[in-house]
Amino acid sequence: MKGIVFNLLEEVVTADLGADAWFELVEASAVSGVYTSVGSYPDEDLYKLVEVASQGLGLSPDEILRDFGRKAMPLLAARYGALFSGHEHSRSFILSVNDIIHPEVRKLYSGAACPHFHFQQGANGRLMVGYRSPRNLCQLAHGFVHGAADHFGNEVEITHDLCMKDGDPICRMALEWSR
């Protein structure tokens, strides 16, 4: 997992619940807490943080991931404005994520396996987003999509047609914009 995800989580938690909350979360999860955006860290750390947050806040891990993803988007926009500025709608921004992610991962680890979103145009302007996420990070992706729609002032409905957590071979979200 790229360090930036942990940095964003820290920012979201701090903004929502205060600096002490992040401190408590890190210590209760027994993770290192040392994350920089130019490094990669064990996926396990994120699951632990989410698990502890879920217990502390009385929300499911899925809800935590979705909420985090949605709130992280404005922070990403503040930090990496250039990635957003070329787009007028969240649909075109979402279609560009592979181009954003691949260099980000590969610049650090050449030849590393990259997460890859597969896009298919569905009927009535629907966009199908396929992703192989054995650890259920499709909920984080769900939150990111919502956050992106917020950023561009769009409204989007997200349904999870397929999910690896339910035994499907891949995860697949259908996105339908009403604005």
Add this chain to the structure above:
Amino acid sequence: MEPVKFDPKFEPFGQPPDNTERIARLERQVLRERMARIEAEAIAEKGLRDLYESKQRISLLQKITDIANKSNEVHTSLVSALAEICCTLGYDFGNAYLIEGAQQSACACEAWFAEDETDLALLVAASGNASFDRGKGLPGTVLETGRMVWTRDLDSIPGCTRAQQADACGMTSACAFPVRVETEIVAVLEFFARKPIVESPELTWAMQQIGTQLGRVVERQRAWALLQTARHDVLTGLPNRAILAERSAAAFAALPPDGKGLAMVVLDLNGFKAVNDRYGHHYGDQLLTLVATRLGRAVISWQENRIATVKTLLARTGGDEFVVMLQGLVDWPNLASLAEAIHECLSPPFRIGDQSVAVGASVGMATSDDGHDSYDRLLRDADLAMYEAKRLGASRTVSFTPELGLSVRRARELKQEVREAVAKKQFELYYQPIFSLDAEHTLCGFEALLRWNHPTRGVLGPDEFIDCAQDAGLMTALGTWVLRQACETIARMPPLAAARTPPFVSVNVAPEQFLQPNFADIVRGMVMETAISPSRLKIEITENVAIIDAQAAAEVLRTIRAFGVQASLDDFGTGYSSLSYLHNLPLDSLKIDKSFVASIHEPKSVNIIRAIVDLARDIDLVVIAEGIETKHQAQVLAGFGCKQGQGFLFGKPRPEWNVFGLTAA
């Protein structure tokens, strides 16, 4: 200047603060540290990203330079370059134009690449044979300004005719740049992308370099065309096609009424393209010169020893094609001895620099009779015989007969039928089961095998049409179809009783399909679209892919396996079976060819199978044996440690419904 004043609450300066103030200070310090970290990260990230992008540009440029070095043919080079550029930079559609009419117009030349042909059908149709006047549309603007053009708004380009189609295909931006020979623009490449194409000086630089490299190919093709119009081939000093035509026409006109007295021998080098590809065209040119010298000597010596009355003319008529025209009566045995002399003179290896290379020739011969209405007809007969010789293998000679003419016509019809069969959906996949060879005999997977439901000839296997498909350039299209069908079959496969884990389906992939620059993307796309588990798809390749480009093959295998797709090496033991391929290609399994299984009673085969199984075990590959027909064979193979097998013992290839019907749980 105002004197610096300390805030009274900090005085006296340097005194330790109370705890509250200390905490506040530390918090401010933590904040400063955090800001410093974020700034340092931003600097490091920018550096790393720039480095990544510059590496990517350099690798693209390297690939384009390779393409330009290897080819003398503009069209092929443009198609390969478009594919490389699109795949590296993530553009969806690339199209090339040649500049015609004294720099006044840019005409599309059927050289294009589309990431997804179906999605982009509208744009492809509008661009494939479009033509733009100077100053009009993207290509015309490049021609007019001489500069690279970028746009996020096609309507802003004067004379743009494709804004609507581009928009309908979801394209949001486009760019175009010139290919030059010195200062003259000779071609324009244009690209469309769904994502915004961001203009940068680095990218402009890379495109300029690409334009220069491709310009070199245009320059070479022009030089070659100029040589063609001269009367002698400058490279070898031999007469060229023009002289051959002139002399042959004169000789033909002087033939007696029975039409006898003229013969043509056409020879085409085998392995010349490989030499060119491997060592570059300078090396190839030297080789041609040496070949021409040997051929000249062989023809003269044959003439002196055999029939001094016959007049001969040796000409070079194409890249690696030569023709001997014989004027006078020559019987078949004598012609055969000329062919023999040609093969013999080419058989010792050629030394160029410190390399030694071997080339052979395919020879076709035809003699005139009253059925020929022109020398050209005679030359075409000899040509046709040469192609037949080439089909039969290296260093063969074939004499033209009317029956051969007929069978070649049939083959041409077949080629047309294969083309139509794709559109008429006459192809079907059959599936042969692969079982474990242990006591439990569980179903492990299936091999997908292509069948053609021919309207009049019944069900045909690939042996009967794959050469044709290859000749017709259909292998990639057909291969993509096969891959999609196999993935769809996996998606609808019900749970099967005989299998402990969901069975895989292995798909044979031709080298030209496997080495397309976007093959891994296509595989991933199909897995995602059909929503199957990638581990249930197995890609079967032969050693030929490694022979063509071992490094590229390993890279493709790494990518698809990282995604979870399996890979297998087919027909092991029949080709070069080099250990270095096994070592360098990341694979999951290898298949022992059925010829070893069939001769399993012979000690030699047993030893080979043992060696293969031992080797495979050492490098963690599952061994699959093909063509198992008897229980005895299965037992022996299992005893050697061969894990899986297929063959008539376990089941013949069957259509999908039949496989599912028999084995559904």
